[in-house]
Amino acid sequence: MLQRPLVNEYPEYYKPYVTLVPDGDLLLLLKEHLVKTIELFESLSEGGGHFRYAENKWSIKEVLCHMADTERIMSYRLLRVGRGDQTSLAGFNENDYVQGSQIHKLPIKSILEDFIATRKATLTLIQNMPEEAWTNIGFANNTEVTARAIAYIIAGHALHHLNIISDRYLPLLK
Numbered sequence: 001m002l003q004r005p006l007v008n009e010y011p012e013y014y015k016p017y018v019t020l021v022p023d024g025d026l027l028l029l030l031k032e033h034l035v036k037t038i039e040l041f042e043s044l045s046e047g048g049g050h051f052r053y054a055e056n057k058w059s060i061k062e063v064l065c066h067m068a069d070t071e072r073i074m075s076y077r078l079l080r081v082g083r084g085d086q087t088s089l090a091g092f093n094e095n096d097y098v099q100g101s102q103i104h105k106l107p108i109k110s111i112l113e114d115f116i117a118t119r120k121a122t123l124t125l126i127q128n129m130p131e132e133a134w135t136n137i138g139f140a141n142n143t144e145v146t147a148r149a150i151a152y153i154i155a156g157h158a159l160h161h162l163n164i165i166s167d168r169y170l171p172l173l174k
Helices: 012-021 025-043 058-082 094-101 107-129 130-135 147-173
Strands: 137-140 145-148
Touching: 012 107, 012 147, 025 107, 025 147, 058 094, 058 137, 058 145, 058 147, 130 147, 145 147
Parallel strands: none
Antiparallel strands: 137 145
């Protein structure tokens, strides 16, 4: 079973994500999150997908797009670090990605399908990662990070946004 990363294996700004991940089997947790994410987004109407809990905040559709984009980028980082690649990987601006997606033009079902495909690819990547690769150190956004830290960041990032949707969006949609 994949071990939780030590605090020196990732930048401080990822700590909130890593600490959100409960102890246990990370693969099982990611699979459970996928089911919960599907249930949540399938329960929303198309109009609900456009909802913003405050001015200048992302719509629910944009949050889901951001979750997929970030997971895709972090999985790519996991692949590179896991394979021993020492090339420094660039950071990204999540606001630019959401704005560039023009996600408001897509049905929520299409965005959800993209997230599902991304999560399934993440699951197979983690499942097939060699045991000795988890402690590989790479460089992303000008900081050192281990492969196992990236896996936990992926899980924690999705949890973070599901919590925000549950706490800030859904109560106002009722």
